[in-house]
Amino acid sequence: MSSNRLILLPAVDVRDGQAVRLVQGESGTETGYGDPLEAALAWQSAGAEWVHLVDLDAAFGTGDNREQLAEVVGRLDVRVELSGGIRDDDSLKAALATGCARVNLGTAALESPDWVRGAIAEYGDRIAVGLDVRGTTLRGRGWTRAGGDLYETLARLDADGCARYVVTDVARDGTMTGPNLGLLRDVCAATDRPVVASGGVSSLDDLRALAELVPLGVEGAITGKALYDQAFTLTEALEAVSR
Ligand SMILES: O=C(O)c1ccccc1NCC(=O)[C@H](O)[C@H](O)COP(=O)(O)O
Numbered sequence: 001m002s003s004n005r006l007i008l009l010p011a012v013d014v015r016d017g018q019a020v021r022l023v024q025g026e027s028g029t030e031t032g033y034g035d036p037l038e039a040a041l042a043w044q045s046a047g048a049e050w051v052h053l054v055d056l057d058a059a060f061g062t063g064d065n066r067e068q069l070a071e072v073v074g075r076l077d078v079r080v081e082l083s084g085g086i087r088d089d090d091s092l093k094a095a096l097a098t099g100c101a102r103v104n105l106g107t108a109a110l111e112s113p114d115w116v117r118g119a120i121a122e123y124g125d126r127i128a129v130g131l132d133v134r135g136t137t138l139r140g141r142g143w144t145r146a147g148g149d150l151y152e153t154l155a156r157l158d159a160d161g162c163a164r165y166v167v168t169d170v171a172r173d174g175t176m177t178g179p180n181l182g183l184l185r186d187v188c189a190a191t192d193r194p195v196v197a198s199g200g201v202s203s204l205d206d207l208r209a210l211a212e213l214v215p216l217g218v219e220g221a222i223t224g225k226a227l228y229d230q231a232f233t234l235t236e237a238l239e240a241v242s243r
Contacts, residue, residue: 012040
């Protein structure tokens with residue numbers, strides 16, 4: 001995914017079989033947006049190159065939507081970043097077997113560093129790590145539990161060879177209050193690996209501001225709520241970051 005242009009990854013977060021958006025990642029704050037496959041196909045038709053697909057039930061430990069997400073990946077021609085509850089050999093193999101381009105590990109990077117080191121060694125850039133933070137404290141288990149210091153963990157993962165990071169300010173996620181540009185700048189200053197920004201995008205100006213960070217290392221931006229609430233269309237978003 002290397003380019004001088006900001007890559008957009010429309011999000012499809014799935015809870016109990018439905019596309020939803022949460023506020024600050026909190027279970028119980030769901031707004032429903034219908035069939036995940038229809039949502040993903042709509043983003044593909046509108047020109048998305050990637051889709052960020054999340055199994056929220058697997059992230060929260062309330063079951064999973066594994067088969068449904070595998071079907072979504074199979075029906076898409078665009079690349080998929082698959083996230084949520086990938087924490088052991090079984091869930092990792094199942095996720096990679098869907099044909100997704102890469103997976104995003106979150107909790108495992110906090111709780112099972114040796115396993116994550118092995119996954120990175122085996123699968124290289126098919127592994128990204130999600131750094132989901134409140135302040136500079138990482139959050140795991142569906143963002144419900146504190147899990148260590150952002151910069152200590154980042155240094156360890158860099159040393160382990162992690163190819164890229166998906167960075168989310170949990171307080172901004174699903175709130176349409178704008179991305180945390182300061183956090184993204186700080187993370188880019190602390191690592192030479194590409195960063196995918198996630199959470200809070202509210203406007204085309206937010207996307208333009210993220211595009212300004214491409215030279216620092218921001219490679220992509222995940223956008224959920226703003227697209228579902230039609231603050232702008234994906235076509236407009238792609239146009240906004242194309243120059
Ligand atoms: O990605 C995860 O694994 C995850 C786990 C638990 C809660 C939320 C999770 N992801 C949320 C997202 O990826 C959002 O869709 C994304 O940050 C977009 O946010 P926004 O544009 O603010 O709607």
